[in-house]
Amino acid sequence: MTAETSQTLDRGLRVLKLLADTDHGLTVTELSNKLGVNRTVVYRLLATLEQHSLVRRDIGGRARVGLGVLQLGRQVHPLLREAALPALRALADDLGATAHLTLVDGTEALAVAVVEPTWTDYHVAYRAGFRHPLDRGAAGRAILAARSGHANDPGYVLTHGELEAGASGAAAPLTGVTGIEGSVGVVMLCDAVPERVGPRVVDAAREVADALR
Helix, strand or coil: CCCCCCCHHHHHHHHHHHCCCCCCCCCCCCHHHHCCCCHHHHHHHHHHHCCCCEECCCCCEEECCCCHHHHHHHHHHHHHHHHHHHHHHHHHHCCCEEEEEEEEEECEEEEEECCCCCCCCCCCCCCCCEEEEEECCCHHHHHHHHHHHCCCCCCCCECCCCCCEEEEEEEECCCCCCCCEEEEEEEECCCCCCCHHHHHHHHHHHHHHHHHC
């Protein structure tokens, strides 16, 4: 720690990160051991975080991430959209397809930014806020592929008719962006995705990831 930083804030943020990395919560003793501080300090940190709804404690006393974190997360979406829009616009107009940035929201894939091509006579209607299960559609499947470590070859996922009859999708996961699970992809009206679409989507995902770092 340097003179310009806050030790208490640093510990509070470390608590949130530790809780975010577990599904079953942590006890005060477990947090104390992981942080290397005494239980009194942990109690004070949890009490402060609880006041802001960033942490909650269940009946058994285990601490978990609170709903306040979700409210903070929603404010991040506009920043992500702004950073991703240039790459999405280029992708949509290059391929003549609807481009999107999709993020994980619980067990679902959530489209947080959508750009439609400017020169086509028709294209798939796809709106920001659209949700679907992670295991359906190219956007969600690309995210799951990255989780499983199977996203390197060929680096993108193709689907047809899983979310809308007659529509095909291509998506590539965002990689190298700490704390964000997502994908960049396109949706188009076709039976078979043209060969160049997959690699182009991978390039766009890389551009978006660079913008978010």
